[in-house]
Amino acid sequence: xxxxxxxxxxxxxxxxxxxxxxxxxxxxxxxxxxxxxxxxxxxxxxxxxxxxxxxxxxxxxxxxxxxxxxxxxxxxxxxxxxxxxxxxxxxxxxxxxxxxxxxxxxxxxxxxxxxxxxxxxxxxxxxxxxxxxxxxxxxxxxxxxxxxxxxxxxxxxxxxxxxxxxx
Numbered sequence: 340x341x342x343x344x345x346x347x348x349x350x351x352x353x354x355x356x357x358x359x360x361x362x363x364x365x366x367x368x369x370x371x372x373x374x375x376x377x378x379x380x381x382x383x384x385x386x387x388x389x390x391x392x393x394x395x396x397x398x399x400x401x402x403x404x405x406x407x408x409x410x411x412x413x414x415x416x417x418x419x420x421x422x423x424x425x426x427x428x429x430x431x432x433x434x435x436x437x438x439x440x441x442x443x444x445x446x447x448x449x450x451x452x453x454x455x456x457x458x459x460x461x462x463x464x465x466x467x468x469x470x471x472x473x474x475x476x477x478x479x480x481x482x483x484x485x486x487x488x489x490x491x492x493x494x495x496x497x498x499x500x501x502x503x504x505x506x
Contacts, residue, residue: 386429
């Protein structure tokens with residue numbers, strides 16, 4: 340049993356809205372997609388486990404649909420196309436979540452290691468990777484862990500310089 344709602348593909352209103360949306364008519368696009376919003380949100384909630392994540396996913400689905408509506412094959416069901424986009428985005432988000440967990444664990448592990456050039460470098464790479472996965476490239480420099488790492492690296496460099504070690 341599928342959770343999809345029936346497609347009005349054969350209706351003149353649907354075809355008119357689809358064609359208008361393909362021409363860039365945002366009102367037609369809203370008319371076309373609004374009928375799917377509630378059930379799509381429930382579908383996304385089941386995949387994501389949080390209403391906030393589901394709402395974000397629905398928004399991203401509609402952005403993708405809007406960008407690629409010209410690619411929709413009218414011989415197929417519109418709802419199937421939308422649900423496929425949602426499922427693929429949810430899968431990608433789950434994979435990204437796992438990558439974030441791994442990067443966080445790597446960062447925590449690197450922070451717990453004694454300060455060596457290699458461990459500091461590894462920890463900084465993990466921190467940057469974590470922020471890039473979260474689409475927070477600017478925030479990496481404000482992360483207290485990164486600040487602590489750069490202070491440790493600076494102190495280690497200063498200590499090496501004081502001892503007369505060469506880099």
